[in-house]
Amino acid sequence: MNELGNDIIICNDVHKWFGEFHVLQGITTTVKEGEVVVIIGPSGSGKSTWIRTLNRLEEHQKGQIIVDGTELNNDLRNIQEIRREVGMVFQQFNLFPHLTVLQNVTLAPIHVRRWSREKAEEIGMQQLERVKIPEQAYKYPGQLSGGQQQRVAIARALAMQPKIMLFDEPTSALDPEMIKEVLDAMQELAESGMTIMAVTHEMGFARGVANRVIFFDQGNIVEEKPPNEFFDNPEEERTKLFLSQILH
Amino acid sequence: MTTTTQTKEAVLAVPEFDLDVSGWLRDTVFGTTWKTVFAVLLIIANILIIRSGFGAEPVGLSFDLAPKGVPTAIGSLILTLTSGPLLTIIVLVLWLVGAATVIYSASRHHWPGPTQWLKDSIYNGPFGALTTLALGVIIIFAIRGVLSWTIFGAEFRTDPDSVAVLRDTTPGAIWGIIGANKKLLAVGQYPSEVIWRIWASLGIVLGLAGLSVLAWNFGSPLKSIRKPLVWGWVASIFVILFLLRGTGADTGPMQGVSTIRWGGFLLTIVIAIIGIGASFPIGVLLALGRRSETRGVPVLWRWGAGLLLIYWGLGNWPDDAVTLNIPLIFHDPPVWTVTLSPVSYAALQAFILVGIFWAVGYYLQGNMIKTFSVVFIEAVRGVPLITVLFMANTLLPLFLPKDLDIDNLLRVIVGVILFSAAYMAENVRGGLQAIPRGQYEAAMAVGLSGAQSMRLIILPQALRLVIPAIVGLFIGLFKDTTLVSIVGMFDLLQMGKTVVAQPEWLGLQRETFAFAALIYWVFAFSMSRASQRLERKLGVGKY
Ligand SMILES: Nc1ncnc2c1ncn2[C@@H]1O[C@H](COP(=O)(O)OP(=O)(O)O)[C@@H](O)[C@H]1O
Numbered sequence: 138m139n140e141l142g143n144d145i146i147i148c149n150d151v152h153k154w155f156g157e158f159h160v161l162q163g164i165t166t167t168v169k170e171g172e173v174v175v176i177i178g179p180s181g182s183g184k185s186t187w188i189r190t191l192n193r194l195e196e197h198q199k200g201q202i203i204v205d206g207t208e209l210n211n212d213l214r215n216i217q218e219i220r221r222e223v224g225m226v227f228q229q230f231n232l233f234p235h236l237t238v239l240q241n242v243t244l245a246p247i248h249v250r251r252w253s254r255e256k257a258e259e260i261g262m263q264q265l266e267r268v269k270i271p272e273q274a275y276k277y278p279g280q281l282s283g284g285q286q287q288r289v290a291i292a293r294a295l296a297m298q299p300k301i302m303l304f305d306e307p308t309s310a311l312d313p314e315m316i317k318e319v320l321d322a323m324q325e326l327a328e329s330g331m332t333i334m335a336v337t338h339e340m341g342f343a344r345g346v347a348n349r350v351i352f353f354d355q356g357n358i359v360e361e362k363p364p365n366e367f368f369d370n371p372e373e374e375r376t377k378l379f380l381s382q383i384l385h
Numbered sequence: 386m387t388t389t390t391q392t393k394e395a396v397l398a399v400p401e402f403d404l405d406v407s408g409w410l411r412d413t414v415f416g417t418t419w420k421t422v423f424a425v426l427l428i429i430a431n432i433l434i435i436r437s438g439f440g441a442e443p444v445g446l447s448f449d450l451a452p453k454g455v456p457t458a459i460g461s462l463i464l465t466l467t468s469g470p471l472l473t474i475i476v477l478v479l480w481l482v483g484a485a486t487v488i489y490s491a492s493r494h495h496w497p498g499p500t501q502w503l504k505d506s507i508y509n510g511p512f513g514a515l516t517t518l519a520l521g522v523i524i525i526f527a528i529r530g531v532l533s534w535t536i537f538g539a540e541f542r543t544d545p546d547s548v549a550v551l552r553d554t555t556p557g558a559i560w561g562i563i564g565a566n567k568k569l570l571a572v573g574q575y576p577s578e579v580i581w582r583i584w585a586s587l588g589i590v591l592g593l594a595g596l597s598v599l600a601w602n603f604g605s606p607l608k609s610i611r612k613p614l615v616w617g618w619v620a621s622i623f624v625i626l627f628l629l630r631g632t633g634a635d636t637g638p639m640q641g642v643s644t645i646r647w648g649g650f651l652l653t654i655v656i657a658i659i660g661i662g663a664s665f666p667i668g669v670l671l672a673l674g675r676r677s678e679t680r681g682v683p684v685l686w687r688w689g690a691g692l693l694l695i696y697w698g699l700g701n702w703p704d705d706a707v708t709l710n711i712p713l714i715f716h717d718p719p720v721w722t723v724t725l726s727p728v729s730y731a732a733l734q735a736f737i738l739v740g741i742f743w744a745v746g747y748y749l750q751g752n753m754i755k756t757f758s759v760v761f762i763e764a765v766r767g768v769p770l771i772t773v774l775f776m777a778n779t780l781l782p783l784f785l786p787k788d789l790d791i792d793n794l795l796r797v798i799v800g801v802i803l804f805s806a807a808y809m810a811e812n813v814r815g816g817l818q819a820i821p822r823g824q825y826e827a828a829m830a831v832g833l834s835g836a837q838s839m840r841l842i843i844l845p846q847a848l849r850l851v852i853p854a855i856v857g858l859f860i861g862l863f864k865d866t867t868l869v870s871i872v873g874m875f876d877l878l879q880m881g882k883t884v885v886a887q888p889e890w891l892g893l894q895r896e897t898f899a900f901a902a903l904i905y906w907v908f909a910f911s912m913s914r915a916s917q918r919l920e921r922k923l924g925v926g927k928y
């Protein structure tokens with residue numbers, strides 16, 4: 138396990154409503170630099186919503202979120218600042234279909250970080266090598282398999298050289314034989330010391346790579362523990378029930 | 386996947402020679418009632434066509450094309466090939482070959498060998514064969530008729546005196562009307578001594594076009610001039626307009642040419658290009674505006690402004706009672722006269738203003754950008770282009786200062802731009818709506834600003850999706866430029882009408898309008914081909 142550093146994500150009593158529906162009900166937790174946190178929980182419990190509030194794809198209405206020392210509020214500059222430091226990988230990849238793989242990867246570095254094309258391409262290629270698909274650089278996303286597309290999505294996020302990576306069920310839309318290549322890339326990333334928050338139901342990944350597992354239900358954290366304790370010794374009834382359902 | 390396997394098996398399979406003609410007839414020809422009826426009708430049609438072919442006299446053609454009255458070699462070849470008996474023999478042979486092929490092919494379930502091509506492309510089943518033959522004969526007759534009218538029987542002399550003599554004996558078109566009036570049709574009353582300025586403009590366009598083809602089609606060496614070229618195109622519009630319009634001078638090479646004297650194809654193309662070019666960006670902006678979620682007016686301001694309006698409405702207090710005449714239908718007299726006291730008039734004003742404000746605030750959340758876009762688009766789309774042109778021509782000056790004399794052409798072009806921008810906006814909006822949410826989210830997540838996401842991610846995809854619709858719109862607009870004749874402009878079509886009215890060319894509408902139609906068709910068709918090319922080029926690797 139990596140040495141953990143300072144608090145990099147702080148959530149303090151975070152609430153969110155979709156109209157009448159109270160989707161996040163006062164989340165309080167902190168994530169340290171270099172920590173790998175896996176979030177599990179039933180569908181519809183608000184995991185995606187929570188993780189998306191961390192880079193302001195969703196707005197929270199009450200409480201405090203501090204990412205990398207900057208508080209998320211309506212100030213547009215803060216949001217841009219944070220998005221630069223937080224990479225995100227989606228369930229549906231969301232690659233830009235009209236751009237080549239390399240253009241996908243270099244777009245934000247060029248237009249947001251304002252790097253030269255040469256520098257952006259050099260770093261972009263490094264990231265593509267890191268996820269083991271440099272040979273696909275000049276293809277279009279539509280020409281790649283699901284697993285390859287998800288690895289491009291990881292490289293796209295990494296090319297911004299973020300401090301934090303968020304994953305929202307990165308393997309759920311993949312065929313089984315492609316899951317491993319994506320998990321391998323995530324594991325390599327975790328070992329390199331990246332701070333990671335991942336919503337995933339890959340229990341092997343949670344056990345082997347995570348520093349902490351969070352069980353999330355009905356808009357709040359039910360239980361959070363290191364993986365061994367979490368899986369072998371869950372305290373809450375809801376956690377036990379959920380684990381028995383997914384582990385059979 | 387499955388189809389490939391099947392085809393493979395089909396190719397590898399040993400052909401079966403079970404000649405089950407009755408079974409085949411039952412299955413394919415007389416499978417259903419309507420198929421039977423269709424087959425019988427087609428057979429009758431073919432027989433009739435062949436019969437009429439036997440009886441047909443060759444259309445009387447003039448051989449005046451060659452001065453000595455001798456037909457050209459190609460002319461006589463086409464005449465022979467399309468003369469009644471020979472045509473009939475050709476059709477008969479084709480028919481027999483087709484029928485034989487169909488029966489032969491049907492006698493085997495699979496059809497290996499060189500005749501496969503014939504069967505697939507022409508004689509695809511008995512209906513295919515018969516339809517192909519019938520259409521083939523029709524096409525041959527049509528081409529023959531068109532060629533004999535336009536070329537072989539036509540008269541090309543442009544000198545009115547000799548044409549007057551030949552007119553009654555010429556079976557085809559008299560193209561002299563076009564040749565003699567080519568300047569009018571091309572540029573209208575543009576002064577002859579400065580026509581070089583039009584040639585110069587054309588030269589600029591062709592030069593830019595040539596450079597663009599090189600820069601965009603042959604790889605790297607010229608890639609660097611792409612950006613300057615784009616600016617060159619933009620600048621060329623102004624250079625060309627200046628060239629066409631000239632300076633204020635009365636004489637000399639740069640003498641001013643009032644737009645009243647522009648006409649013919651020049652006018653058509655100027656209106657179309659400026660209309661198309663300007664309505665594209667405006668349309669995109671309107672589409673973005675309509676989807677804008679900017680809360681343009683914060684609540685506080687809204688109420689502040691509302692109060693101001695109430696104050697203004699009440700303050701705009703008439704001195705005497707106001708009489709309003711409200712038109713009514715099914716009422717005699719068809720007006721309803723209301724007399725409002727100064728108080729109630731002011732209250733009514735205030736009420737209407739507050740109502741509008743409330744509607745904007747409530748339904749559109751104070752989003753003025755969206756309100757403006759929606760109102761503009763829906764207002765313009767609700768009226769025909771002719772109305773917009775009339776309004777541009779007659780109403781616009783009423784709203785503008787009296788001494789501001791806006792050029793008639795400019796007014797018409799503004800009308801065309803506004804009209805086309807509204808439709809453009811709706812097309813673009815359709816494209817924007819087709820872009821999945823995930824694209825916006827991914828763009829935001831990598832840190833792009835709203836404007837950057839639009840420019841780099843959303844618009845390129847959205848516009849690509851609506852290229853066919855946009856080109857369709859542009860083609861429609863190009864053809865609709867003919868409507869400007871209604872507000873007194875002499876575009877190509879109107880100029881054609883004028884030309885036909887000349888005493889020495891009286892009654893040659895067919896030639897003139899056929900020519901105008903050809904010009905419109907050539908341009909509309911090129912646009913549609915260009916759009917297909919563009920789609921193919923941009924479609925690389927799409928999804
Ligand atoms: N944009 C939205 N508007 C309204 N309700 C939403 C929206 N997004 C998600 N929800 C609701 O919020 C709940 C939590 O969703 P989500 O965070 O996607 O759950 P999870 O990722 O845990 O499956 C669900 O009930 C979902 O229907």
Ligand SMILES: [Mg+2]
Binds near residue numbers: 184185305
């Ligand atoms: Mg989810």
